[in-house]
Amino acid sequence: MYTEKVMDYFMNPRNMGEIEDASAVGLVGNAKCGDIMKMFLDIDDETGIIRNAKFKTFGCGAAVATSSISTEMIIGKTIHEALAVTNASVTEALDGLPPLKVHCSVLAEEAIRSALWDYAQKKGITIEGLEEPKTTDHHNHDV
Numbered sequence: 001m002y003t004e005k006v007m008d009y010f011m012n013p014r015n016m017g018e019i020e021d022a023s024a025v026g027l028v029g030n031a032k033c034g035d036i037m038k039m040f041l042d043i044d045d046e047t048g049i050i051r052n053a054k055f056k057t058f059g060c061g062a063a064v065a066t067s068s069i070s071t072e073m074i075i076g077k078t079i080h081e082a083l084a085v086t087n088a089s090v091t092e093a094l095d096g097l098p099p100l101k102v103h104c105s106v107l108a109e110e111a112i113r114s115a116l117w118d119y120a121q122k123k124g125i126t127i128e129g130l131e132e133p134k135t136t137d138h139h140n141h142d143v
C-alpha cells in the first residue's frame with residue numbers, strides 16, 4: 001500500500017519536534033480524517049532563507065511522512081521556493097501515495113503556507129503569491 005520511501009519517512013521521521021522562538025508556526029488540520037500538522041520555521045530575515053524547519057503531526061503514517069519530507073524540501077530554500085512546494089511535489093518526493101492518503105500531502109502544502117502566512121503577519125510583509133489560509137479552526141488543537 002505504501003512505498004518504501006513513505007515507510008522510511010514514517011518509521012524514521014526527519015525534523016520532528018519544535019523550534020523554540022520559531023520565526024513562524026503553521027497549524028492545519030483535516031477534521032474528516034483527524035490529522036493535525038504543526039510546522040515550525042526558522043527564517044533568516046535578511047535573506048528570506050529557511051534555516052530550519054520542524055514539525056509535530058498527529059495522524060496516520062502518511063501524515064507523518066508528508067510532514068517530514070516537506071521540511072526537508074524547504075530547509076535551505078527561500079520563502080518563494082518554499083511556496084512552490086505543492087502537494088503533488090510532496091507526493092512525488094515520496095514516490096507516490098495511495099489515493100486515500102493524498103489529502104496528507106495537501107495538508108503538508110497547507111502547513112508550509114500557514115507557517116509562511118504567520119511569518120508575513122509577524123513581520124508585517126506581503127509575500128507575493130501567498131493567500132491567507134482557509135482553515136481557521138486551529139485554536140483548540142494541541143499538537
